Amino acid sequence: MPSSSTLKHDLECLDTRAYSPRQWSEEVLRAYHRVARSFKGLDGNRLRKLHDWVLAPLTLWPIEMCDALRDALASWSDQKALTEPQRLLIDLLPEPPDETACEIVARHEREVQSGIYEHVTGKSAKYAQKEAELKTDPEFSAQWTRIKTAFKTKRHADHKGVIRRTMGTERNLRPEWPSRQPGPQAAFQTAFDAFCMRWNLYGMLHDEPLLLKLAVNLTPFATMIVIPSYWSFDPKRDIRWNEIARLHRSRARSRQGAVLKEGKEHRRKLAQKLQKLVAVVMKRGLRGEERRSFLVAGLGLAPETSDRTLRRLRQEFRAQA
16 A cells, blocks of 8 residues: 655655645645654554555545545544544545555546546547537537627636536436526526537537547546547447556456356365365375375366465465465
């Protein structure tokens, strides 16, 4: 897992490897290292776990880790102990992603922040063609002009001049709809969302359309592939499946599946049976080839099965014990 012994190294990691944004985490990391030497016991281990989560890529955060660490440090400073709800929260969190996963995800995170997906989706000729058509479409220009006439669009832009549509959510749930208050803001957002739906947009940058791309994004819970509705999808040419698999496997390291499960169960039974056969071998005093042949026959394996395979089965038995 990502860890360091000094704040300087923490902040270098934040700058060079795109871990959690420095402006979010610097203050809480400084607070952590001011009192880190006083940590002890299980609560100390819990605080270190939160610290390592703060250093993980923001993409993988399931909760706001800086707030969680800040609250935990406040409890530690007051009473040298965490509250029960804080302990529960930290214990429920999985272990922070390891160094390899952080490096892979952080590299992808930097590309995504720049709007670059070609490392996982290949060439962007379809996107470029659609974007060129959009910019010269008189109907698009006319509709955007109507929106600017009806609403003061600059009020809805961020500091970069970007206006974003309402973001989609998992399973297309819309929790923000019931809570959207009537008024100018809601009226603009509703009209703008319809406009973005019509033209397949993520949003607008001043007067420039931000066309949706074929994208691959990580969340704390899943790997998401987004194919824009305008895209004529070719699974063989439009997706670099090996790169996506590498990105996804950064968190799902172990192999899975029904066949693999059956194989593990078969090896487990063989390992248990081998242990019983070894006891017989030792009792009879068998050695060398005679010993190997007896074990292989007793397990029902091929006659050419090597001693190495038998040793692995014995190691597996010890691991199960």
